[in-house]
Structure formats: structure tokens, C-alpha cells
Amino acid sequence: MTHVAILTPDPADASYGELWPKVLARLQRALDGVGITTTPTxxxxxxxxxxxxxxxxRVLPLLTWGYHQDHVRWLRACRTWEQAGLPLANPAQVLAWNSDKRYLGELAxxxxxxxxxxxxxxxxxEQLDAMFDATGADELILKPSVSGGAWKTRRLHRGDAIDALPDGTTMLLQPYLPSIETAGETSLLFFGGQLSHVVNKRPVPGEFRVQEEFGGLYNVLDAPSADALALANQVLAAIDSTLLYARIDLVPDADGRWLLMEAELIEPDFYLGKDPRQGAGFAQALRDAIDADR
Structure with a gap:
């Protein structure tokens, strides 16, 4: 058997304690078929x-939920892992880079x-008014540059009060895309550089967040549109790093042009419950990567 480590949440954070073992069990079922066992740590x-x-x-950070609330130590850990030459998937420098949404500016x-x-x-x-004026948007989305799972994400109308933010808290301000309510967000899952499956996520009425904890509705698609797939492949090429896994989240604008919302390269939900192969593509990609080192 081949043994890999799965990095898990900080045990001091009880909010994830019941969920991550269930997700790990699903991953393990997929890995059983290729002779890989996992150790959570x-x-x-x-x-x-x-x-x-x-x-x-291999060391996989697939369950490092909550790292965004301990970002200074996360960056320190990534430096430690890189200096030690750990066989990480994905690479440590990618894990650090992807943990701050300013990476979107680099990709742009x-x-x-x-x-x-x-x-x-x-x-x-003044910044809010300028964004309303420049984009013509009826609403804006405000979220921390370092965040996860819609943490502290707000939907703002013109004139809404804004809370004071701690000094040094970098925020992203974007126009709200109403297409999220009609077309939804489309996630393309890649394992070993190959497209595995595609999941469309839509918010429930009155909501703008598509995460399951906010009632998001998920459906697997037979295939992405050609334009969505082209943008996802362009994103992967722009990242220019060997990735074991990637989830590319896209939304069309009002004109149908696909836009990148997130490139999830640290601990993305793979939506294995919607995956027609139940994670076999991920397991084989991991098996192939390990065997290539021998």
C-alpha cells in the first residue's frame, strides 16, 4: 500500500470536527481502488x-478548512513545507499564492x-460610489481578500452602511452579477490536468451565495460550454504549475462572457457526490503522480 497524509483543520476549531472525517471517508473510498491509504493530520x-x-x-492539504482565519501561520507553514521539499500536492508556493484573492489580479x-x-x-x-458608477451595477459584492466559503462576504446596495474594517484588511469590491441567479456558477474539476466533471451551482431564491450551507442547489452537467472550457484551460495555463487538482469556478456576465470567480487550488470541495466516477479520476491522477516519482 501507498501512504499519503491529508492535512486537516486545526483541532482547536471545533466548527469542522464532525464534517471533515466524513469527507475524508469519501476520499478514502475513491483511493481504495488504487491502493492508497490516508493518514489525517x-x-x-x-x-x-x-x-x-x-x-x-504525498501530502495533500485537502481538508485545511479555516486556514484563512490563521493566514499568517498558513504562510509560515507553506514556507516551511517548501523549504523541506515536501511532496505536496499542490506545490507549497501555489498554496501560499492561492490563499490570497489578489492572485486574481495577477491572472487578469x-x-x-x-x-x-x-x-x-x-x-x-467614495470607492463604493466609484464602483457603482463605473460598472453600472445595482449591487456590489464585498469580501475579504483572504477568505473561504463566503466568509464575511456582503452584498451591498448603493447607500448601504459599511462596517469599519480592521487596518490592513484587504477587501475585494466587485459588481454583483445577477446571472448567478439564472445561469449559476459553473465549477470545472480537473485532476492531473484532465477535466473530470462539471457542476453547476445556483443559490436559492433570495440568496446570492451558492455554498451548500446557504442552500445552494447543485447539478452535474454532461459537459461545459466550449467557451467555459476554453477559459478554464486558459486559467490553468496562466497558473503555469503542475497541479494534481484544480477547481475553476466561472460565471457568465450579462452578455454571456465567461468570467473567472475563483481558481480553487488548496482545499476545494471536489463534489464527489455529483462526480459520475465518484472520485476515481482523482484517485488515478494521484496514483499516476506518485508512480511517476519512482
Whole structure:
């Protein structure tokens, strides 16, 4: 058997304690078919010393939920893992880079279509009004640059009060795309660089967040549109790193042009419950990556 480590949430954070073992069990069922066993271990137990992870064939940060609330230590851990040369999937520098949504600006500079975005460390009424005026949007989305699962994400109308933010809290300001309510968000799952499956996610009426905890409605698609697939492949090429897995989240604008919302490269939900192959594509990609090292 081949042994891999799965990095899990900080045990001090009880909010994930009941869920992550169930997700791990689903992953393990997929990995059973290719002779891989998993050992769960908290990422916070390896921040300054990677020696406890050195003997695994791969280290996967697939359950590091909550890292965004401990971002300074997350970046420190990524540096430790990179310096130790851990066989991480995905690479440590990618894990650090992808943990701050300012990466979207870098991808935009490489030609990737994203929603109009303003980054700010000191949100002002003038910035909000300028974004409303520049985009013609009826509503805006405000979210932290370091976040996950719609954490502290707000939907704003013109004139809404804005809460004071701690100094140094970088925020993203984007126009709200009403197409999220009609066309939804489409996630393309890639394992070993190959498209595995495609899931469309829509919010329930009156909601704008598509996460399951907010009632999001998920459906597997037979295939993505050609334009959506082209943008997803363009994103992967722009990242220019060997990735074991990636989830590319896209939304069409009012004109039907696909835009990148997120490239999830750390701990994305693979939606294996919707995957027609139940994770076999991921398992085989991991098996192939490990075998290629031998």
C-alpha cells in the first residue's frame, strides 16, 4: 500500500470536527481502488517543523478548512513545507499564492477575464460610489481578500452602511452579477490536468451565495460550454504549475462572457457526490503522480 497524509483543520476549531472525517471517508473510498491509504493530520501541527510529513508519498492539504482565519501561520507553514521539499500536492508556493484573492489580479494581468475588481485596505464610501458608477451595477459584492466559503462576504446596495474594517484588511469590491441567479456558477474539476466533471451551482431564491450551507442547489452537467472550457484551460495555463487538482469556478456576465470567480487550488470541495466516477479520476491522477516519482 501507498501512504499519503491529508492535512486537516486545526483541532482547536471545533466548527469542522464532525464534517471533515466524513469527507475524508469519501476520499478514502475513491483511493481504495488504487491502493492508497490516508493518514489525517492537522496542518497546524506542522507549521515550523515538517519532519512529521517527510515519509509520506504525498501530502495533500485537502481538508485545511479555516486556514484563512490563521493566514499568517498558513504562510509560515507553506514556507516551511517548501523549504523541506515536501511532496505536496499542490506545490507549497501555489498554496501560499492561492490563499490570497489578489492572485486574481495577477491572472487578469495575464489575460484572464475576471469581474471588474477593486482591492482596498481602507474601504471608503467614495470607492463604493466609484464602483457603482463605473460598472453600472445595482449591487456590489464585498469580501475579504483572504477568505473561504463566503466568509464575511456582503452584498451591498448603493447607500448601504459599511462596517469599519480592521487596518490592513484587504477587501475585494466587485459588481454583483445577477446571472448567478439564472445561469449559476459553473465549477470545472480537473485532476492531473484532465477535466473530470462539471457542476453547476445556483443559490436559492433570495440568496446570492451558492455554498451548500446557504442552500445552494447543485447539478452535474454532461459537459461545459466550449467557451467555459476554453477559459478554464486558459486559467490553468496562466497558473503555469503542475497541479494534481484544480477547481475553476466561472460565471457568465450579462452578455454571456465567461468570467473567472475563483481558481480553487488548496482545499476545494471536489463534489464527489455529483462526480459520475465518484472520485476515481482523482484517485488515478494521484496514483499516476506518485508512480511517476519512482
Amino acid at each position: 492537522s496542518w497546524t501541527g506542522h507549521i515550523d517543523d515538517a519532519s512529521g510529513l517527510q515519509d509520506y508519498a 494581468a495575464r489575460g484572464i477575464a475576471i469581474p471588474a475588481t477593486t482591492w482596498t485596505d481602507h474601504l471608503t464610501r
